[in-house]
Amino acid sequence: MNISYNWLKDLIDTRLSVEETACELTRVGLAVEGVHPHGDDHVFDIDLTSNRPDCLSHLGVARELAVIRNSKLKNKNSETEGKPKAENQTLVNIEDADLCHRFTARILRNVKIGQSPQWLVDRLEAIGERAINNVADITNYVMHELGQPMHSFDLDKLTENRIVVRRAKNGETITTLDEVERKLDDRMLAICDAKKPVAVAGVMGGLASGITETTTNVLLEVAYFDRANIRATSRKLNLATEASYRFERGVDIENLIRASNRATELICELAGGEAAEFIDVYPTKFTPSEVESADISAATRRLTGLDVSTEDCNRILNALGIVVSDESAIRDPQSTIYLSPSWRHDIAIEEDLVEEVARHAGYEKIADELPPAFGAGEYQPTELRERRLRYCLAALGFDEALSYSFIDLRHDGPFQLVPHLVDGTLEEKFVTLRDSVIEGAVRMRPTILPGLLEAVRLNMNHQRRDIKLFEIGKVFAAVGGDGLPKEQKLLALALTGSELQEGRSMTGRPLDLYDAKGAIEAALGSAGIASVSCRASEATHLRLGQSAEILIGDQVLGYVGRLSEDVAARYKFRQAVFVAELDIATALAGPGDLIAYKPLAKFPGVARDVSFVVPRRVELGAILSEVSEVGIDLCRKASFVDVYEGKGLAENERSVTIRLEYRSDERTLTEEEVEPLHQMIVDQVTNKLGIVVRV
Amino acid sequence: MSEEERQIQGIREAFEQEFERFAALNLDGMALSDAEARLQELRELRIRQTGKRSAIAGAMKLIGRVAPHERSAFGQLVQSVEKLIAGTIDAAEILLSDHISAARTELERLDVTLPGRRPRTGHLHPITILRQRIEDIFVAMGYAIEDDREIETDYYNFDALNIPEAHPARESQDTFYTTKGFALRSQTSTVQIRAMERRGVPIRILAPGRVFRRDTPDMTHTPMFHQLEGLCVDKGITMGHLKGTVTEWLKRMYGPDTVTRFRPSYFPFTEPSAEFDFSCFKCAGTGVFESERCRPCKGSGWIELGGSGMVHPNVLRSCGVDPTVYSGFAFGFGLERMTALMYNIDDIRHMFENDVRFLEQFR
Numbered sequence A: 001m002n003i004s005y006n007w008l009k010d011l012i013d014t015r016l017s018v019e020e021t022a023c024e025l026t027r028v029g030l031a032v033e034g035v036h037p038h039g040d041d042h043v044f045d046i047d048l049t050s051n052r053p054d055c056l057s058h059l060g061v062a063r064e065l066a067v068i069r070n071s072k073l074k075n076k077n078s079e080t081e082g083k084p085k086a087e088n089q090t091l092v093n094i095e096d097a098d099l100c101h102r103f104t105a106r107i108l109r110n111v112k113i114g115q116s117p118q119w120l121v122d123r124l125e126a127i128g129e130r131a132i133n134n135v136a137d138i139t140n141y142v143m144h145e146l147g148q149p150m151h152s153f154d155l156d157k158l159t160e161n162r163i164v165v166r167r168a169k170n171g172e173t174i175t176t177l178d179e180v181e182r183k184l185d186d187r188m189l190a191i192c193d194a195k196k197p198v199a200v201a202g203v204m205g206g207l208a209s210g211i212t213e214t215t216t217n218v219l220l221e222v223a224y225f226d227r228a229n230i231r232a233t234s235r236k237l238n239l240a241t242e243a244s245y246r247f248e249r250g251v252d253i254e255n256l257i258r259a260s261n262r263a264t265e266l267i268c269e270l271a272g273g274e275a276a277e278f279i280d281v282y283p284t285k286f287t288p289s290e291v292e293s294a295d296i297s298a299a300t301r302r303l304t305g306l307d308v309s310t311e312d313c314n315r316i317l318n319a320l321g322i323v324v325s326d327e328s329a330i331r332d333p334q335s336t337i338y339l340s341p342s343w344r345h346d347i348a349i350e351e352d353l354v355e356e357v358a359r360h361a362g363y364e365k366i367a368d369e370l371p372p373a374f375g376a377g378e379y380q381p382t383e384l385r386e387r388r389l390r391y392c393l394a395a396l397g398f399d400e401a402l403s404y405s406f407i408d409l410r411h412d413g414p415f416q417l418v419p420h421l422v423d424g425t426l427e428e429k430f431v432t433l434r435d436s437v438i439e440g441a442v443r444m445r446p447t448i449l450p451g452l453l454e455a456v457r458l459n460m461n462h463q464r465r466d467i468k469l470f471e472i473g474k475v476f477a478a479v480g481g482d483g484l485p486k487e488q489k490l491l492a493l494a495l496t497g498s499e500l501q502e503g504r505s506m507t508g509r510p511l512d513l514y515d516a517k518g519a520i521e522a523a524l525g526s527a528g529i530a531s532v533s534c535r536a537s538e539a540t541h542l543r544l545g546q547s548a549e550i551l552i553g554d555q556v557l558g559y560v561g562r563l564s565e566d567v568a569a570r571y572k573f574r575q576a577v578f579v580a581e582l583d584i585a586t587a588l589a590g591p592g593d594l595i596a597y598k599p600l601a602k603f604p605g606v607a608r609d610v611s612f613v614v615p616r617r618v619e620l621g622a623i624l625s626e627v628s629e630v631g632i633d634l635c636r637k638a639s640f641v642d643v644y645e646g647k648g649l650a651e652n653e654r655s656v657t658i659r660l661e662y663r664s665d666e667r668t669l670t671e672e673e674v675e676p677l678h679q680m681i682v683d684q685v686t687n688k689l690g691i692v693v694r695v
Numbered sequence B: 001m002s003e004e005e006r007q008i009q010g011i012r013e014a015f016e017q018e019f020e021r022f023a024a025l026n027l028d029g030m031a032l033s034d035a036e037a038r039l040q041e042l043r044e045l046r047i048r049q050t051g052k053r054s055a056i057a058g059a060m061k062l063i064g065r066v067a068p069h070e071r072s073a074f075g076q077l078v079q080s081v082e083k084l085i086a087g088t089i090d091a092a093e094i095l096l097s098d099h100i101s102a103a104r105t106e107l108e109r110l111d112v113t114l115p116g117r118r119p120r121t122g123h124l125h126p127i128t129i130l131r132q133r134i135e136d137i138f139v140a141m142g143y144a145i146e147d148d149r150e151i152e153t154d155y156y157n158f159d160a161l162n163i164p165e166a167h168p169a170r171e172s173q174d175t176f177y178t179t180k181g182f183a184l185r186s187q188t189s190t191v192q193i194r195a196m197e198r199r200g201v202p203i204r205i206l207a208p209g210r211v212f213r214r215d216t217p218d219m220t221h222t223p224m225f226h227q228l229e230g231l232c233v234d235k236g237i238t239m240g241h242l243k244g245t246v247t248e249w250l251k252r253m254y255g256p257d258t259v260t261r262f263r264p265s266y267f268p269f270t271e272p273s274a275e276f277d278f279s280c281f282k283c284a285g286t287g288v289f290e291s292e293r294c295r296p297c298k299g300s301g302w303i304e305l306g307g308s309g310m311v312h313p314n315v316l317r318s319c320g321v322d323p324t325v326y327s328g329f330a331f332g333f334g335l336e337r338m339t340a341l342m343y344n345i346d347d348i349r350h351m352f353e354n355d356v357r358f359l360e361q362f363r
Ligand SMILES: [Zn+2]
Pocket: B280, B281, B282, B283, B284, B285, B286, B287, B288, B289, B294, B295, B296, B297, B298, B299, B300, B301, B302
């Protein structure tokens, strides 16, 4: 909203400088975002809040200044002049008074359409408006001065030279001033002549009935329309204008005559017109909204902490046009009834009065204070463990990603979703948006992986080949019935390329599945969950044979593995990419593993390594569980040493080395004691699994 | 000169002759292996020249055989030659050893400016870093961190927040809707309602989270971003407490000299309402940094951060809280905007592109 400093000075005596004015207006809530010089004038760029349509004019801003300076507005044009002398009942007929609360029309004859004088052009240009012709400029000028939109018709183009205000009929059309033909319906209010719509009420006039160079007789409409109806019509026609903007927020119904007179005066002066008939049809009289306050000073103190006397409160409110009702004392001596002025549509409750008092008393006068002590602060239940997990992943070289919650529809198909997320019995399993602002991104993600893989691709496009990313975020799935969708927090990883060293450009070992698995183990371990395991499993987006379920205890919480060729091809990945995704919310819901201390060993142990040659389907897990099956008490620990494939072994074979540790709590074991036990274990493992010891 | 004396003279000459190549030794630039070979030879020479079977050792045995009156003079002579031989070898050995240890040091000298050996460290997202910092401050001030649904009903997203049908914020072009008619929350204020329903009052919560608005991505807009919302409801809460709390938080964030400014504004869920600014962390509110117009505050000295106010009585009532007994304040702001200001990020779309070149600048 642009407001001219010189124009303000036409409306109010002010000694405030340009800078002071800007500062003071900002202080009371009319945020001046910028001050721009324009000739000998200065223009304020004011960012108005949507509750203050009354300030969409110079009069409105001057009113705020008057309160600030405790001064009076100049009343340039009287309201008495031009009060209807003879009501021409046939000139205006309001059929739908529910949508048109008041309508005034002024006839002006012998008008000469031409250019506006320079001062008027200057004024309009100062606030960024373009001059068109004298009559159009005057109506625009008066709107910016007094806040009242108005419309001028070419009287001679109105059938029977009269106005009917009614709902449009379904199928009626009008070509508006912007030369677009618009279809009207019976929920839109139209300004019509005897036959047809000549304007969309409060939004835009019709082209055919508009002012042209040849117009001599003008009908000036100044009216008040139902706010919600104007808003609905404007939305429906997808047509927002300066007029509709003001009407839908609310104009001053008691200011119509002043506005009409001001325009009439200017048209007579600048376009040679003669003021003729005037009519004011006012079927829905304004009634001020009443706001009750037992003690405005106390209410102000209670909400803001400010001490403002009742007298000062009332002075501020009065200056803003909010007056004490004459009936106040009669109706209830214990409280005061305030009446909101016709230009304010936002004063309904005592708190609104408090805000008016507080903003003029000054927010800066409110003393900073901390609320009295309360309970202890607390994080989200899993926040601190989540933080450890985040730091752990960062320490392992993972960068934290955040990706959009909506993804492209075609992305969720290939991915195996974490268990129990989606209700497979539903026809519509996912949450879908009606539309999006990003082409195609209408699916509320049921998996984080597409976002991460998109990020991997972006980084590869920037010549990054060695990437480790993680994200913690919500995924979504539909639920049956009309229930709110399911939201679940997941952790996802994506990694590719080789190990990186800080500050060294040479890359290290290529990353593999065990880096992904290790990251999950480390991250969950840092959050207190050590019992993480993996089980071979086929997930749709993962490569066969390099795909596993992630388990905590017996519960499957997600998947880890190498991206399948199929999915990799979608992203044009030419190197192996490893991903993992798991239900971190469920993982962290438990209390975390308890730590049970074991006494330190008193006697040294004996360690024996043994290598088995196994077919590739025999897993380390099977070997270790066979070892414990044997049940040798003195065998305290069986651990993984190494795995070997290649030279000396058949193609389908691999050699797995494990270390067995024998120890007694009573004595130091001898080789002779250990040997038969070890042999027994090795024999049983080889027999049971049908494998052999590598020699 | 006696026979014995000539013999001693001979020993001395023989030594000097054999030692000559060590005397003439040029250590400058001598390789470590050469020096070590020379040292070895020198040690062998020492054995030959001073060992049990050396000529000088034999001469020592002669001392007893010399006539008593000449014995003392002869003894001194033998000893002086012996001393000369040993001393000359010692000196040469020290020179060689010093050269060797210096050469060895040079050989093992490391370039301490090479990077320390460590795996590449990953980085937390700047939004996470900032969120955690702010959460820490508010937890220390007695607030509970709350999070809640991102997909909401119109009731929680609008109605309960006193956002009327007619309010611009409610127009569907600003809000994402699912095909089932649920809204993606357009502000974290929804958490106020759910938290008050769940916890009742008095209450002090801070709710960070994702919110969604139908903005086409550009330098300053993304259709998803993060907001942080604070709420405090109790008996006797005033705007003074709002100002005090926001100021305390910003002082802890940006230093004790930070000041705040509250300007009247309008939000449907608060009355009275205020926007809050704080003195620029870069130019300390002067608007000038390094004699140029300060960038984060655009030269104004103030950074506009968020909205706030006293919780609207309709909002309290919709959570079953009696506004004549309780009052409260709420404030909220966007994390992306704050992050962009702090790190001078010109395009907030970077926040969700996950370009490692962006991410690795934060820790
Ligand atoms: Zn600054």
